Amino acid sequence: MGQKRKKAGTGTQLTGRIVFPDNPTYNAARMEFNRRFSKFPRVIVFCKRTQDVINAVKWARERGVRLRARSGRHSYEGFSSVNGGIIIDVSEMNKVKVDRKNRVAHVQTGNPLERVYRKLWNKRVALPAGTAPDVGVGGLTLGGGIGLLSRKYGLTCDNLKQVKMVVASGRCGAKTIIVNKNKHADLLWASRGGGGGNFGIATDYTFRVRPISTVSIFSITWKWRDLEKVFPTWQRWSPSVTNRLTSTIEVAAKQVGTIVSTGQLLGGAEELRRLIKPLLQAGTPVKVKVQTVPFIEATKFFAEADLNLEPKFKITGAYGFKPLPREGVRIIRDFLSKAPNKHASVWSQSLGGAGSAVSRVAPTATAYPHRKAETIYELSARWRNDGEQQRNIQWVERFRKALRPFVTGDYVNFPDLQIKNWPKAYYGGNFARLKRVKRKYDPHNVFRFAQSIPVD
Ligand SMILES: Cc1cc2nc3c(=O)[nH]c(=O)nc-3n(C[C@H](O)[C@H](O)[C@H](O)COP(=O)(O)OP(=O)(O)OC[C@H]3O[C@@H](n4cnc5c(N)ncnc54)[C@H](O)[C@@H]3O)c2cc1C
Structure with missing residues (x-):
C-alpha cells in the first residue's frame, strides 16, 4: 500500500477526508448497506466540496483506477463499491x-x-x-x-x-x-x-x-388465509382511487402469516375511512388503524417498516400493468409457503391509474419508461449467515421467473444482476x-x- 501511495504523489492529489485501508475507520467506511457485499476499495474519499469530487475523478483517471460514486450506500447489488478502486463518497456534502x-x-x-x-x-x-x-x-x-x-x-x-x-x-x-x-x-x-x-x-x-401539513395514514392487517381475497382486491382498488392516495401491500412468508396494506392520503381521516372500504370488506381484517398526523410523523411511520431487517438480502423488482390473474396470486402463495425463512416477502405499491402524476408523463419524456404501470413489485429474501445465501438467492430467482409471464421490466433502483436483458427491463425503448x-x-x-x- 505504501508504494501505491507514493506513486499517488505525482499528478492530482486527493482532497477531502481520505480513508486508506490502514485507517481504523476503513472497515466501516467500505461497507455497503447490503452486507451480502464486502468489497475492499483501494481508498475511500469523503468529499466535503465539489472540488474534492473533481480531484478524486482526476486522480482516478490519471492512474487508471476504477471509481464509484456513493451517496447512501443502498444499492441492492453493491454497485457503489469496488474492489481495488476508489469510492467517491458525497455523504458529507449534505446541505x-x-x-x-x-x-x-x-x-x-x-x-x-x-x-x-x-x-x-x-x-x-x-x-x-x-x-x-x-x-x-x-x-x-x-x-x-x-x-x-x-x-x-x-x-x-x-x-x-x-x-x-x-x-x-x-x-x-x-x-x-x-x-x-x-x-x-x-x-x-x-x-x-x-x-x-x-x-x-x-x-x-x-x-x-x-x-404540506397533515396527511392521513392507514394500516390494515389480515391473516394469510385471506390472500386470494385481499391481493386481487388491493390490485384493482389501489390504482382506481384518487391520486391523493398511494398505498402498499406486503405479503409475508407463511411462517409469519400476515398481509399488511398501508397508505397515505392527502386528506382527512374520515375521507380515508371511506376510501378504504373496499379493502376492509375483503376477507377479515384483524387490525385496522386510520389516523391523521403531521406529514413528518407519517414519514417516520413508513420508515419503520425498513428498520431492523436482516443484514443481507436479494431483491428483485417488476412492474404490473394489470392485476395479476388468479394463477399469479397462486404463484405468490406457493413461493411464500416455501420461503427460505420468515424474512421473505412480496411487496407492492400503487403507482399509476386514476390521474396519477407518474402516468401522466410520457414514457419517453424522461429516461424512466414505466409510466403506464399500475403497480411495482419487490420480491425479497433476507438472511444473516452466509450458509443461507445460495438458497435465498435461488429462491428469489425462481420466484422472478415464475411470475415473469404476468409482470414486466424492472426498476433500475431495484437492480438485479440475474436479469440478462437488463437494458430492456430497466429502460425499455x-x-x-x-x-x-x-x-x-x-x-x-x-x-x-x-x-x-x-x-x-
Ligand atoms: C431499505 C431500502 C429501502 C428502499 N426504499 C425505496 C423507496 O421507498 N423508493 C425507491 O424509489 N427506492 C427505494 N430503495 C431503492 C433505492 O432507491 C436505491 O437503492 C438507490 O439506488 C439508493 O441510492 P443510495 O444513494 O442510497 O445508494 P448508493 O449505493 O450510494 O448508490 C446507488 C447507485 O447510484 C450511484 N450514485 C450514488 N450517488 C451518486 C451520485 N451522487 N451521483 C451519481 N451517481 C451516484 C452509485 O454509484 C450506485 O450505482 C430502497 C432501498 C433499500 C435498500
Missing part, C-alpha cells in the same frame, strides 16, 4: 436550503431521505421520495424515486429541476456542469430515471417542492437514447459498473 416562496429546495446529494424530509418539513414543504430513512437522495433520484406521494406529485426525478454534476472531460480531466432544461437538457432527461453511476457524480440537486447521452458525456466510459449504460 439543504429551502426557498419556500419559489417552492424550490437545493439539496446536496449526500443527504439521506430522513434528513431531506426533516429539513423540508421545517419549512412545511415536501418532496415526493422513498420511505427508508437512510436511503440516499443521490442514488434514489437518478433512478426515479417512488414513495407515498408518488401518485399525486410524481417520482422524485419528476421534481428534479437542476443537477450539478462532475463529469469526465478530456483525456484525464473532470469538470462541473450545470444541468437543467436550458443547459445540457439531454443529461437532465437521462438523470430522470437513467440510474446512478452512469454519467458523472451529482453533487447538488434543485427540486420543486410542495406545501429509452435505452438507445441513453447510450447517445452516455457517448456524449462519458465517451471514455469512466463511469462504469456491471450494469452501467455502455458507450457502444
Whole structure:
C-alpha cells in the first residue's frame, strides 16, 4: 500500500477526508448497506466540496483506477463499491436550503431521505421520495424515486429541476456542469430515471417542492388465509382511487402469516375511512388503524417498516400493468409457503391509474419508461449467515421467473444482476437514447459498473 501511495504523489492529489485501508475507520467506511457485499476499495474519499469530487475523478483517471460514486450506500447489488478502486463518497456534502416562496429546495446529494424530509418539513414543504430513512437522495433520484406521494406529485426525478454534476472531460480531466432544461437538457432527461453511476457524480440537486401539513395514514392487517381475497382486491382498488392516495401491500412468508396494506392520503381521516372500504370488506381484517398526523410523523411511520431487517438480502423488482390473474396470486402463495425463512416477502405499491402524476408523463419524456404501470413489485429474501445465501438467492430467482409471464421490466433502483436483458427491463425503448447521452458525456466510459449504460 505504501508504494501505491507514493506513486499517488505525482499528478492530482486527493482532497477531502481520505480513508486508506490502514485507517481504523476503513472497515466501516467500505461497507455497503447490503452486507451480502464486502468489497475492499483501494481508498475511500469523503468529499466535503465539489472540488474534492473533481480531484478524486482526476486522480482516478490519471492512474487508471476504477471509481464509484456513493451517496447512501443502498444499492441492492453493491454497485457503489469496488474492489481495488476508489469510492467517491458525497455523504458529507449534505446541505439543504429551502426557498419556500419559489417552492424550490437545493439539496446536496449526500443527504439521506430522513434528513431531506426533516429539513423540508421545517419549512412545511415536501418532496415526493422513498420511505427508508437512510436511503440516499443521490442514488434514489437518478433512478426515479417512488414513495407515498408518488401518485399525486410524481417520482422524485419528476421534481428534479437542476443537477450539478462532475463529469469526465478530456483525456484525464473532470469538470462541473450545470444541468437543467436550458443547459445540457439531454443529461437532465437521462438523470430522470437513467440510474446512478452512469454519467458523472451529482453533487447538488434543485427540486420543486410542495406545501404540506397533515396527511392521513392507514394500516390494515389480515391473516394469510385471506390472500386470494385481499391481493386481487388491493390490485384493482389501489390504482382506481384518487391520486391523493398511494398505498402498499406486503405479503409475508407463511411462517409469519400476515398481509399488511398501508397508505397515505392527502386528506382527512374520515375521507380515508371511506376510501378504504373496499379493502376492509375483503376477507377479515384483524387490525385496522386510520389516523391523521403531521406529514413528518407519517414519514417516520413508513420508515419503520425498513428498520431492523436482516443484514443481507436479494431483491428483485417488476412492474404490473394489470392485476395479476388468479394463477399469479397462486404463484405468490406457493413461493411464500416455501420461503427460505420468515424474512421473505412480496411487496407492492400503487403507482399509476386514476390521474396519477407518474402516468401522466410520457414514457419517453424522461429516461424512466414505466409510466403506464399500475403497480411495482419487490420480491425479497433476507438472511444473516452466509450458509443461507445460495438458497435465498435461488429462491428469489425462481420466484422472478415464475411470475415473469404476468409482470414486466424492472426498476433500475431495484437492480438485479440475474436479469440478462437488463437494458430492456430497466429502460425499455429509452435505452438507445441513453447510450447517445452516455457517448456524449462519458465517451471514455469512466463511469462504469456491471450494469452501467455502455458507450457502444
Ligand atoms: C431499505 C431500502 C429501502 C428502499 N426504499 C425505496 C423507496 O421507498 N423508493 C425507491 O424509489 N427506492 C427505494 N430503495 C431503492 C433505492 O432507491 C436505491 O437503492 C438507490 O439506488 C439508493 O441510492 P443510495 O444513494 O442510497 O445508494 P448508493 O449505493 O450510494 O448508490 C446507488 C447507485 O447510484 C450511484 N450514485 C450514488 N450517488 C451518486 C451520485 N451522487 N451521483 C451519481 N451517481 C451516484 C452509485 O454509484 C450506485 O450505482 C430502497 C432501498 C433499500 C435498500
